[in-house]
Amino acid sequence: MCRICTTVTPGEPHVILGTDKAFTFDYVFDINAAQPDVYVKCVEKLVEGALKGYNATVLAYGQTGSGKTYTMGTGFERETSENLEGIIPRAVRHIFSGIENMTNELSVPGGLQFSVAAQFMELYNEEIIDLLDPYHKGKVFKIHEDPAGGISVAALPTLPLCP
Numbered sequence: 220m221c222r223i224c225t226t227v228t229p230g231e232p233h234v235i236l237g238t239d240k241a242f243t244f245d246y247v248f249d250i251n252a253a254q255p256d257v258y259v260k261c262v263e264k265l266v267e268g269a270l271k272g273y274n275a276t277v278l279a280y281g282q283t284g285s286g287k288t289y290t291m292g293t294g295f296e297r298e299t300s301e302n303l304e305g306i307i308p309r310a311v312r313h314i315f316s317g318i319e320n321m322t323n324e325l326s327v328p329g330g331l332q333f334s335v336a337a338q339f340m341e342l343y344n345e346e347i348i349d350l351l352d353p354y355h356k357g358k359v360f361k362i363h364e365d366p367a368g369g370i371s372v373a374a375l376p377t378l379p380l381c382p
């Protein structure tokens with residue numbers, strides 16, 4: 220039989236495992252939290268920052284079945300209601316509405332130019348699969364450590380995005 224073994228105190232960023240083991244995070248969401256709550260609390264400010272030129276990363280980490288795909292919103296069906304959409308579709312919409320606002324607010328001679336591109340990859344057993352290329356599922360890209368100490372994926376295609 221399965222039972223819930225964690226508790227969350229409203230307003231406190233801790234998860235209590237069992238009765239006595241507490242873990243503290245920046246934000247903690249209880250079982251009834253909805254997708255918009257997670258986006259507004261954890262991601263919205265990162266996208267606002269990215270629109271101002273800062274780098275941002277959202278990473279889903281957890282054991283199998285813990286809700287990474289659901290929360291990131293990469294497994295959604297076309298008919299998924301907006302309330303159930305996860306982070307990625309929300310972030311993409313947010314990026315394009317941010318671009319539209321900036322274009323309207325800042326009148327720059329010659330206009331502002333924005334370029335948005337995406338890569339979508341799966342890392343499995345230390346190999347990369349391009350999820351934007353369903354026709355070449357078997358094609359594997361290698362992860363390289365470059366001389367400057369960075370990690371890169373050689374030749375993984377980038378898809379330009381339009382609103």
Ligand SMILES: Nc1ncnc2c1ncn2[C@@H]1O[C@H](COP(=O)(O)OP(=O)(O)OP(=O)(O)O)[C@@H](O)[C@H]1O
Binds near residue numbers: 281286289290
């Ligand atoms: N917050 C949630 N509300 C409702 N259903 C959820 C929630 N989180 C996850 N689920 C459901 O639980 C199941 C497992 O979630 P999900 O596929 O997102 O896990 P995962 O961490 O991506 O697993 P894996 O690592 O195996 O890919 C799915 O059916 C998903 O719809």
